[in-house]
Each structure stands twice: as C-alpha cells, then as structure tokens.
Amino acid sequence: MRLLVVYKYGGWYSDLDTVTINNTNYINWNILANTGNDHLGNANFGFKANSEYIAKYLQACADRYTITTAWNGLGPMLMTEVLLNMTIDQGIAPTYYPGSKIEVADPKRFFPIHPMEASIAFTSQEDSFWQEKLTKAEIIHFFNLITESVKVSPGNILYDYVGRRYCPNTYSIKGNLNLL
Incomplete structure (x- = not known):
C-alpha cells in the first residue's frame, strides 16, 4: 500500500519504528537507503509521483507475488534487484545514479545502527x-x-x-x- 500511495502522489515513507532526528527537506525526492547489508532498505524512501523505479518495483511485485513471497520476498531484496536492473548492475553503493535518477543514501543516514x-x-x-x-x-x-x-x-x-x-x-x- 505504501508504494502505491507514494507512486500516485509522491512523498516520503518511514516505518513507524523510525524517528526523524534532522531536517530532511533537502533530500532528493528519488532516494533509497543502503542498509549496510548489501541491499536496500524499505523502512525509509522518498519519490516523486509516477516514479519509474516504483512503477518497475510494483510490476515486479505483481509478477512475483505468491503466499510465500507476500511478506519478506517483496521487500528489500526485490527493491535492490529492481534498482540493479535499472542501473545495469552498477551496485548499490551510496551515490547518485543518473540513469535511474535515484540516490542511494549512505547507511549511516537512515540506518545509523547496523x-x-x-x-x-x-x-x-x-x-x-x-x-x-x-x-x-x-x-x-x-x-x-x-x-x-x-x-x-x-x-x-x-x-x-x-x-x-x-x-x-x-x-x-x-x-x-x-x-x-
């Protein structure tokens, strides 16, 4: 649901077990966070409406959804895979990827505790x-x-x-x- 809302309207999503401690107004609106575990996290992200990345992610979810993938199989690992496909396997190092127009944030910004x-x-x-x-x-x-x-x-x-x-x-x- 969170991705559908962000896809349609754009905006920022944070899990309920997160606390924002600094001003985030400057953040690029197409941002994902590297967790420090070689994959992206889905606890915090922001996108403009009609994001190409979210559209591809939602399609990948529809293609893969089953009872066994309903929870963990559609989260961080799939988010990572979709970005890798868009960036032609350039990795998920914290940087801006111009081809996909997505910033991957350093883990210390959104996951200061590994x-x-x-x-x-x-x-x-x-x-x-x-x-x-x-x-x-x-x-x-x-x-x-x-x-x-x-x-x-x-x-x-x-x-x-x-x-x-x-x-x-x-x-x-x-x-x-x-x-x-």
Whole structure:
C-alpha cells in the first residue's frame, strides 16, 4: 500500500519504528537507503509521483507475488534487484545514479545502527556513545521485527537518548504507557 500511495502522489515513507532526528527537506525526492547489508532498505524512501523505479518495483511485485513471497520476498531484496536492473548492475553503493535518477543514501543516514547490531539500541550507554553513533543520522530505525524479543537494559538506552531530545512530549508519558 505504501508504494502505491507514494507512486500516485509522491512523498516520503518511514516505518513507524523510525524517528526523524534532522531536517530532511533537502533530500532528493528519488532516494533509497543502503542498509549496510548489501541491499536496500524499505523502512525509509522518498519519490516523486509516477516514479519509474516504483512503477518497475510494483510490476515486479505483481509478477512475483505468491503466499510465500507476500511478506519478506517483496521487500528489500526485490527493491535492490529492481534498482540493479535499472542501473545495469552498477551496485548499490551510496551515490547518485543518473540513469535511474535515484540516490542511494549512505547507511549511516537512515540506518545509523547496523541491522546486525540492532540489539545495542536497548543497552544502556553514555550520551557520548549515542552521539557518536548518530553523527551522520537523519533517521533512526529501531528494527521492531529484529528487536521485539530483546531484553531492555535499565539506563540510558537509545530510546531514552532520542526521546528526550527529539520526542520530548511523547517521551514524557513513557512511564504512564508502560512502554519500557
């Protein structure tokens, strides 16, 4: 659904388990993010309406959709494959690809915590640690699916660091909602 809406109207999509921490108004409107895992992520992306890339991605989804590919088979790996086909296998390194008019963002911009290290977001760290991790970040992804069973450490976890600075109103009611 998210891709259909962005295809028709253009715009930005972010998963609900992300927090935007810097102004993103300057971002190229045809942007995908490299996750640092040799594939693109589908947690954050932005496109102009009627994007050629999204049209090709939606067609690839229609061609491949089955009960077994309904969830994971149509996400990051297919997004990567579609871009590789458009850029003639130039890779997915963070750069602007003029032929496809798409920017692939550096992982540190949208995935400052590598997916394989996602559980670190729930360990207590000094502010200086989080500040260093987020130096180049514009958006933070909390990887709900990967981290849903991670035990949360008491103390200054990433949610605390980010919540106090970027979501103070929501963060202030954390205890009342029994979020952590």
